[in-house]
Amino acid sequence: MADVLYPPKPSPGDRVAVISPSSGLPGLFPLPYELGLKRLREEYGLEPVEYPATRTMGSTPQQRADDLHAAFADPAVKAVFASVGGDDQITVVPLLDREVIRAHPKPFFGMSDNTNLLAFLRETGIVGFHGASVMVELGRPGAMHPQTADSLRAALFTPGPYELRPAERWRDVDRDWADPATFDAEPETRPGTGWTWLNAHRVVEGRTWGGCLEIVGWMLMAGRGLARDLSEYDGGVLFLETSEELPGAEEVFRTLRNMGERGLLARFSALLMGRPKTWSFGRPLAPEEGAAHAAEQRAAVTRAMRAYAPEALVVFDVDLGHTDPQLVIPYGGLVRVDGPARCITVTY
Structure with a gap:
C-alpha cells in the first residue's frame, strides 16, 4: 500500500x-x-x-x-x-x-x-x-x-510532531451516566506510575496499526482490516489496548499468540500497549485487584512478544485507549518510539 x-x-x-x-x-x-x-x-x-x-x-x-x-x-x-x-x-x-x-x-x-x-x-x-x-x-x-x-x-x-507524555494522574473508575450528580465534579484520580520499557536500546519509526485488542481479534476472524501482504507492516508500530470487558491475561495471550502464528507480530518493530482498563460496572475491582489484573496482562503480553517478536521495542501502560487521560494515536500515521530517550512522538 x-x-x-x-x-x-x-x-x-x-x-x-x-x-x-x-x-x-x-x-x-x-x-x-x-x-x-x-x-x-x-x-x-x-x-x-x-x-x-x-x-x-x-x-x-x-x-x-x-x-x-x-x-x-x-x-x-x-x-x-x-x-x-x-x-x-x-x-x-x-x-x-x-x-x-x-x-x-x-x-x-x-x-x-x-x-x-x-x-x-x-x-x-x-x-x-x-x-x-x-x-x-x-x-x-x-x-x-x-x-x-x-x-x-x-x-x-x-x-x-507531538510528544506524548505519561500521565501525572489517571483514573479508572467510571460513574453512572444516567445520574446528573455524576457531572457535578471531576472523577477521582490516582498518581501516575509512568511507562515501562522493554528492549529500549533502539529507536523505531513507522506507521501504526492495531487498536482495541478484542476488536482486532474479531476483525482477524472476519478477514477484515488487514492488508493481504503482511510486508505492509514491516518495521511498523503496533498499538493495542483492552476494553472495559476486562479480558483475562490468558485471553490476551491467546489473541497475541494467534497473531504471532499468522506471522503478524514479527512484522512490527515496536508495540505500544495501552494502560489496561481494570474496573467496570460488571467487575468493580478493588485497587489491589486491578493492579494484579494489569500485572497479569503485562506478563501475558511479554510472554507472547518474547515468543514471536523478541527483538521488538515494547512500551507498557501508554495512555491510549480505554483510559483517562487518553492520548490520540494517528491510525496509519507516523509514530517515533525512542527507547534510549524514553520518548514517544506521534505525527498528527
Whole structure:
C-alpha cells in the first residue's frame, strides 16, 4: 500500500459530523453526549452536525453506513467524530463505499469498536485518529483531562510532531451516566506510575496499526482490516489496548499468540500497549485487584512478544485507549518510539 494520506484539518468555526457507527447510546444517555457537543462548540470552536442514526438505538448497519457516507461526502463537513463505541461495527464496514470515502478524506476520531472503521480508513489510504469520542473523552464529568484536551487540539488543528507524555494522574473508575450528580465534579484520580520499557536500546519509526485488542481479534476472524501482504507492516508500530470487558491475561495471550502464528507480530518493530482498563460496572475491582489484573496482562503480553517478536521495542501502560487521560494515536500515521530517550512522538 502506498503511503496513507493525512486528511486536511478543520479550522475553528468549521462544521464537524457527529455519528454513531456502532451504538446509538446518545439516545439513552444524553447527559455526557450533550456535554461533549457543548465542548466541541465552546472549547474547540467547532459546530457539530448530527445525522439520522446518531441518537437511535437499534439502527440498522445500512442506516449507519448511510450516515457515514453522508458525513464524508458533505463538503461543508471538515471532520467526523464517533459518539461512542459499541460491538457490531463489523457489520457496517462491508456496506461502505470505499470510493466515496477515498474521494472525500476527512479526519475521523473514534476508538473501541471504531477500530473497525479506523482499519478500513487505513486500507483506503487515509490516516484516522484513535481516540476522542464525544460521550467519553469530550463528555468527561467536570472537565476534560488536560492531557486529553491538549492531544485532541493538536490532532485536530496542528499538523506535525507531538510528544506524548505519561500521565501525572489517571483514573479508572467510571460513574453512572444516567445520574446528573455524576457531572457535578471531576472523577477521582490516582498518581501516575509512568511507562515501562522493554528492549529500549533502539529507536523505531513507522506507521501504526492495531487498536482495541478484542476488536482486532474479531476483525482477524472476519478477514477484515488487514492488508493481504503482511510486508505492509514491516518495521511498523503496533498499538493495542483492552476494553472495559476486562479480558483475562490468558485471553490476551491467546489473541497475541494467534497473531504471532499468522506471522503478524514479527512484522512490527515496536508495540505500544495501552494502560489496561481494570474496573467496570460488571467487575468493580478493588485497587489491589486491578493492579494484579494489569500485572497479569503485562506478563501475558511479554510472554507472547518474547515468543514471536523478541527483538521488538515494547512500551507498557501508554495512555491510549480505554483510559483517562487518553492520548490520540494517528491510525496509519507516523509514530517515533525512542527507547534510549524514553520518548514517544506521534505525527498528527
